[in-house]
Amino acid sequence: MSLPDYTKISQGIVYDPANGIDGEVRDIWILDQHIVDAPTDRAIRPARVIDAQGLVVMPGGIDMHCHIAGPKVNTARKMRPEEKRRDKQMPRTNIAHSGTLGSVPSTFATGYKYSALGYTTAFDAAVPPIGARHAHEEFDDTPCIDKGFYVLMGNNHYVMQSLMQQEPGKLKAFIAWLLNATKGFAPKLVNPGGVEVWKSKQAGNVSGLDTKVDHFEVTPRQIVGGVARAAAELGLPHPVHIHCNNLGMPGNWETTLETMRALEGHRGHITHIQFHSYGGGEGDENTFNSKAIPLADYVNSHPNITVDVGQVLFGETTSMTGDGPLGYFLSKIYGGKWFSADTEMESGCGITPIKYRNKSLVHALQWAIGLEWFLLVQDPWRVVMSTDHPNGGSFLAYPQIIRLLMDSTYRRDILKTCPPEVRQRSSLADIDREYTLNEIAIITRAGPAKILGLANKGHLGPGADADITIYTPNENAEVMFEMPRVVIKSGRVLVEQGEIRESLIGKTLHVQPLYDIEMEADIQKWFEKYYSIRWRNYPVDLSYLHQSCVIPTRHGDLQG
Amino acid sequence: MTSATTQAHAPTPSEPGQLKVIQDATCTFCGCVCDDIDLTVKDDHIIEAKRACVLGKAWFLNHSIEDRPSCLVEGQPAMLDEGYDRAAQILTQGKYPIIYGLSDSPCEAQRVAVSIADWIKGTIDTTTSVCHGPSGMAFQGVGEVTCSLGEVANRCDLIMFWGSNPAESHPRHFTRYSLMPKGMFLPNGRKDRTCVIVDVRKTKSAKAADIFIQIKPKKDFEALWTLRALAKGVDLDPDQVQRETGVEYSVWVDLMERMKGCKYGVIFFGMGLTMTRGKHANSEAILALTRDMNAFTRFAAKPNRGHGNVTGADNVVSWRTGYPFGVNHSRGYPRFNPGEYTTSDTLANREADCAMTIACDPLANFSQPAREHLAAIPFIALDTKETPTTRAATVAFTVATYGINTGGTVYRMDDVPIPLRPAFPSPHPSDYDVLTAIEQRVKRILGVQG
C-alpha cells in the first residue's frame, strides 16, 4: 500500500476571501485533485513541497464571460487571418501544440494563455443550442482549463411561444430540457426578442423592454421576467445571464434599469454592463455620457443583481455577438468585413473587426465607464472582471485592468491621454478608490465562483478543486499578475513562470436540472415541425465531454 | 493530446439473417448531410435506405466491405503495425511533409490529422483548396451574411441558385431545405416562394425555377456587378449590360425588384461560380451583393458545399490552427498562404518530399505535374476503396466507411454539426484508428509528450 501523495504549498501569503483569509501566511495541502486539511498525523510528509515564502497564493482565476469556443468564435478565426500574422507566434513544444493569437486565439493557444495567466476556469457566454456539439468539440481541444458555456435562449421560439401562451410550466420544462440536451451551464438572454425581429425585417430590432416581438406577441420584459422565474424554480446555480437590449446605444441606461426591474426580485446577472450604461440621445455624440452612477446605485441596493463589466481597452479587436442587429449596426459604423448568421428557431450572430481609440470621445468614455463600474459597486462580490473577450479587448488585458484598479495615479495618467470631456461626462476623475489584493481576489475568482454557484472553486478550503495560482508580488500590479510564478490545475503544476510544464484537457462544467419528462412530447412536436435536423440527433451525449462535471441544482438533477 | 470522444456509437454486429433498423442515420454523400435516413441492415448489408435520394441510396446500398487487406506496404499485404511504423517513419523523415484530404472523414479523425501535421511541422490542407477555397478567401475579404438551412426553410421566400445545380449535386436540397418545405412563415411551401436560377447552361435544376437566367459563360462577375449597381441605383447602359452578360437589361431590373421586394432572400452558389473565371472575385461579388441587399430587406448567401464533411474540415483546421486550409507548420507554428501551401501547389512546385492523403484521390484529379511529383515521393494513403492514389502509395490503408461502419461527427454545409449512426461494423480500422496509431508513433519518434 502506498502512502497518500500530498503536495504542500508552504508558507505563502494566502488570499482566500471566501474563507475570510486576507493575506495570512499559511500552508496549503493538496491530495490528488483537491485541497485538503493538513494531515493530523505530524509524521506524514508531503511528497512535494512548493516553497511559496514571500509569494502570493490565490485560487485559480475564473472568467465568467468570454467567447472562446463554438460556431461564432470559429467563424471569427476564419475571418481574420491578417491579425494572426502580425501577432506573436506560438510554436509547438514537446508538450504543447502550436497555435495562433490575434484577438481570437486558436483553441490550444486559448487554453495555454489562460493557464499562463493564472486562470483555471472559463465560460463561453453565447452558444446557440444547435451548435452545442461544436462548442464541446472545441472544448476538447482547449487544454489546461475547466470550461462550460451559456445557452442562447432569449430569442428561442419555444421560449417566446410558451410565454405568449402563458404556460410557465412549459417554459420551465423547456429550459431544463435544453440545458440537458446541450450539456450547457446556464440560460443566456441576448437582446431578448430583438434578434427575432432582426430576422423578420430589414434592420429589425426591439426598441425597449415593452416592444412587442412580431408574431410572438411577447415583450423583452416578459422574456426576462419569465426566464428568471423559471430558472429560480429550477434552482439553477447560475439562473440567468443577460445581455440587455440596445447594447452600445446612447441613452440605453434606461433599458438596462428596466431590465433589472423586469427580474422582479429574482436573481439575475447583467453582463458587460459597461456597454449598457450610456446616457445621451440617439446618434448624437455630443450628448453621449456615463450613467454608471444611477445604475450602480440600483445594483448597490438590489442584492439579487450581479454584474460583470466588459471593460474596453484601447486597440484593435473583433466584436462577436449573438446580437445580430448589433453586428449590423457596428459593421455600418466601422465599414469593415461583416459576418451575420441567423440560426433557425434559436438565435443570431454578428461579427466585425473594431478598433477602440483613446482619442475618440466615445471610446474613451466607454473605457472610463467600465472603470467606474468596478469602482462604484460597493460590494466586490457582485461585480466581476471581464472584457467580454474579445469584444472589449482580450482576456490577456486583465493584468492591466488590475493595475488600473489598484493604482489611482496610473489611472489618472491614462485618463489624461483621453479627450478632456471624459472628465465631465463620467465620474472617473473624482474616484480615489483603490482595490486591495483581497478585493482583486474577489472580482477575479471568489466572486465569480459564488455567482456561478461553484462550491468547489474560487476558494482554498478543504474540498476545493486544487486550482491555485501563485504570484510574485510586485509594486506594479500589472507585472505581478501577467506572469504568475506557478499555476496549479487539478493538483498538477501546469505552468511555471509563463512556461507550460504539463498539459491536461480539463473538465466540462454543466447542469442537468430535473424536469417533467411528460412535457417532452410537446417540445418534440414543435421541434419536428420546424427544425432541419432530427430530434434524436439534436442532444449532445456524454461521449463529447472529455470529463463531465455536473454542478448540482437546488431542486434536483437528472441522473446519468 | 487527443480526444476521448470517438467511436462512441460503434455499431453492433447483427445476428445472421436478422433485420436491424437504424433510425435517423446520416448520409454523408453530399453537403446536405441528411440525418433522417432509416437504414435496414441484413447480414452486413444495407438493404433499404428510407428517404435517401438516388445518390444517397447508391451510397448506402452499394456499400460492401472491401475484400482487400487493411494494410499494404509497397503493394504487399502487411500487418497494421508494420504499416503504422512505416507511415510514421516516412512522415518524420521528410523535410516538407504534407497531409491532404480530410473532407470525407469525421471531425474526430480530422483532429488527429491536424495534430500529426503539427508534430511533424508539416503542411495540412483540405479539399476546400480545390473547390470552395475561393469562397473562403472572399469570406476573409468581405465577411458573409448567412443563415442555417432551417432558417431558409422557415423564412426564405426568394430562393436563388447561382452556378449551382442542386438537382444533380444535392438532390434533396429542394425538398428538405430550400423550395418545398412548409416553413413557419411560409405555410404554403413552394407556392409561397419564388425560385430564380442563374447559370451559364440550362441545367437539370433549371426546370425547378420560376425564372431561369442564362448568362454568358465566364460573365458571372459582370452579372453580379450589374445587380450591385442596380441595388445602389447606379445608371447603367442597357445595351452594354446585355452585351456583357448576355441577358436583357430588363431581366436584371426585374430581378433586382424581386430581390428588394422579398421578405428574406437567399443565394446558394456553387462551383459553377467559384471555379470559373474570376474565382474569388466572383465569390466576393456575391457576398458583397448579399450584404448590400440587407440595406433593403433580409438576405443571405451560402456556398453549396459538396463532399460530406468538408465543412467539418474547415472548422477543425480553423479552431486548431486559426486558418481554414492550406496551413504550413514548417516554422513550428501555423502559417497560411493559399497558392503556396495548398496541395496542388506544394506538389506541382516539387516542394513536398513526402505525403499522407486521407480519403481523396489526387492521382486521379490533380494536374499532371502534381500527379507526377506525388507518384515520385513516398506517401501514405487512407481510403475506403482502391483508387489510383492507394495503388501508388508506399503505405495504403483500407479504412472503414464513416457513417456506415463508424461513428463520429460531420458538419452540414451550414456549419450545423451532426452525429453519425453507423449501421454495421467493418473488419477494417477507421481512419481515426489509423491516424491515432500513426500519431502515437510519430510522437514517440519525435519525443513529444503532449
Ligand code: SF4
Ligand atoms: S441529398 Fe445528399 S445527403 Fe441527402 S440523401 Fe441525397 S446524397 Fe445523401
Ligand SMILES: [Zn+2]
Ligand atoms: Zn459576451
